[in-house]
Amino acid sequence: MSKTQVLQIRKVEPPPALSPLGAEIAAAVNRVFDERWDDLLEVAAAKPVAKLEGPGGIEAFLGVTGPTIRKLREQGMPYLMVGECFRYDLNEVRVWLATRGK
Secondary structure, three states: OOOOOOOOOOOOOOOOOOOHHHHHHHHHHHHHHHHHHHHHHHHHHHOOOOOEEOHHHHHHHHOOOHHHHHHHHHOOOOOEEEOOEEEEEHHHHHHHHHHHOO
């Protein structure tokens, strides 16, 4: 898994006065979206859902402060970005720490 994962999916909503070519393009984009969405739902259903902790939760879990968390992220501690917020899967953090021997 990469350090950060970002998933952005959005359907194209055609404006009210769309040319025939524009309407065809919007329909094609929506077909691709619908096909890809089914794939993403299958992948999501196959993976267990992890509780993601915010900064306060990871600090309490590890017993460290915010600056230490920032340094650990810089050293490769796994995290996800949700909007502009850092989120941490405690199981992934445990595994990462164990592989570092700390």
